[in-house]
Amino acid sequence: MKTYTYLIVLSLALANLLTANALFAQKVPHVKPIQLFNGKDIKDWTPKIRHQDVGVNYANTFRVEDGLMKVRYDGYDEFNQQYGHIAYNKPFSYYILRVEYRFVDEQAKGGEGWAWANSGAMLHGQDPKTMLKDQDFPISIEGQLLGGDGKNARSTSNLCTPGTNVVMDGKLFTPHCISSTSKTYHGDQWVTADFVVLGDSLIQHVLENQVVLSYSKPQIGGGNVESFDANQKKDGQALTSGFIYLQSESHPVDFRKVELYNLDKFKNKPEVLNQIIETILKGK
Structure with a gap:
């Protein structure tokens, strides 16, 4: 009994x-994702290419073909450090950004060696309308996207900091770039990169549901950006929100998905926020 x-x-x-x-x-x-790239056009985006005015899509660098946003250089004689970026026309603060990308074809003539199979997702970026004509990069936090050469290790979802700094392990991190702990993705395979961005409290780079890089307190500061408006670079200012950019650095790249989960209304509900983030990342 x-x-x-x-x-x-x-x-x-x-x-x-x-x-x-x-x-x-x-x-x-x-939380339903917002499709920043609609698969049809880039009307919701603003290009800014070095040595060009804001909004000028020089040589049709950014284009939509076959449902993909493509970065191409067939209209360039030489790349000539004409770094390009394309910004979504609305800023965000608390969100998960999901980008599916692949590197294809050959690097443009004149591209630097470090820029081979190199692109990026720029987070908390300055308004593209505030970038000067000859400015090379937006003041932002860069989730650096890199491809492998078929044999050597080369991590992706790294961090670079044009005109910014972050805090890592409780200390201000001032070097320009740091590698993530990711594996290497060789060839032209599609890669899904997630970026968990929670204002200025936490940013995580995630691949295959694994955090490969984490830091906090993004802020304006440091160097690694040229020909900017000094009024836009207030060193020490916290970056709590900003514009999202995709990058053109001389190697052709395709983006087939650029979507965003807006988490802003949950920022004061940490338990719910954590559950939502976990659900989104696991449901990739």
């Missing part, structure tokens, strides 16, 4: 636990 009673109590406890978990799961709000 005692064993039978124990089994009944255990079964009821298990049933209550399953019910509680189910109710908790139901409370996690569903």
Whole structure:
């Protein structure tokens, strides 16, 4: 009889636990992604290419073909450090950005060696309208995207800091770039990179649901940006929001998905926010 009673109590406890978990799961709000790239055009984006005015898409660098946003250089005689960026026309603060990309074809003539199979997703960037004509990079936090050469290790979802600094391990990090702990993605395979951006409190680079780089307190500061408006570079100013850019650095690259989960309304609900982030990353 005692064993039978124990089994009944255990079964009821298990049933209550399953019910509680189910109710908790139901409370996690569903966040629908915003498709920043609609697969048809780049009307919601603003190009800014070095030595060109804001909005000028020099040599059709950024284009949409076959449902992909493509970065191409067939209209260039030489790349000539004409770094390009294309900004989505709305700033964000708390979000998960998901980018699917691949490197293809050959690097443009005149591209630097370090720029081979190199692009990026720029986070918390300055308004493209505030970039000067000869400015090389937007003041921003760069999630650097790199491809492998087929044999050597080369991580992706690294961090670079044009005109910015971050805090890592409790200390201000001032070098320009740092590598992530990611594996190498060789060839022209599609790669999905997630960026968890929570204002100026936390930024994480995620690949295959694994955090490969983490830091906090992004802020304006340091060098590695040229020909900018001094009024836009207020060193020490916290970066709590900004524009998202995709990059053109001389190697052809395709983007087939650029989507964003806006988490702004959950920023004061940390438990719910963490559950939403976990659900989104696992549901890739």
